Amino acid sequence: MKRPRAQAGDGEEGHRRRPPLTEATLAARALRLERLVGRDPENLPGWLRQTRGEARWPAAIAILVAIALQLQLPQDLAFTPHWLLPVIELLLLGFLVVADPNRIDRERPVLRAAAIGLVIVASLATAWSAGRLVYRIVYGGGTNDAVVLLLNGGAIWLTNMIVFALWYWEGDRGGPAARANARDDYPDFMFPQMTSPHAAHRDWEPHFVDYLYLSFTNSTAFSPTDTLPMSRWAKLTMMGQSMVSLATVALVVARAINILR
Secondary structure: OOOOOOOOOOHHHHHHHOOOOOHHHHHHHHHHHHHHHOOOHHHOOHHHOOOOOOEOHHHHHHHHHHHHHHHHOOHHHOOOOOOHHHHHHHHHHHHHHHHOOOEOOOOOHHHHHHHHHHHHHHHHHHHHHHHHHHHHHHHOOOOOOHHHHHHHHHHHHHHHHHHHHHHHHHHHHHOHHHHHOOOOOOOOEEOHHHHOHHHOOOOOOOOHHHHHHHHHHHHHHOOOOOOEEOOHHHHHHHHHHHHHHHHHHHHHHHHHHHHHO
8 A cells, every 4th residue: 555645744844844832923823813812801911901001101201301402403404494393293292281181081073183184293303403403414504512412412312212202102002092992913013022921010001101111112223122113104103213213413513523523
């Protein structure tokens, strides 16, 4: 009798061809298993179940810092009129604080539109200032004081970091309110606590400070560090931030060194 021909996945050869199991793969399998068996929500980690929502004040403070940095920039680097975009940002922030002041857990189209609008306006102000700075460095003009140049470049770099942190915070799994209500099990950013739940408190979930740290490391390392982008929009956004940060830092430092010489 003839022995049946070995299949591609049988034996040592098939075992060798299987891709290695990573922590992210194991975490994804665990999530699928939990949905299949209908695990008790109380036993799920905090980022997968409904929670109280995070406090608004950390993001509000970061936005106020960004507005202050925009206002201290010189007229030739700021959007004209100088006060217009900061005032719009303040009005949108005030509306969000009044409408949903404590915990961010209310999913309303008007609140979502105001939050996204605030980030868009802040992005426009930062992009304009960064573009003006790069233009003046490349084509001449502007200050010849290295200290002033470094201060202006640092302010734009810091504002850019805050703006991208807001994009990550508002985009991941539909925003803070949607995360509080556990609308989506599939994260756009995979934090270490998600792949190693045994190393974190069971109530842990990403808050604004986590996204601020993500934005800072991406601005300084120009690549992901401990948090991985999972969705395409997250990868493209991180790539764009790295490009802007690298161009700003490289040109400002090079110009400052040239002035000092």
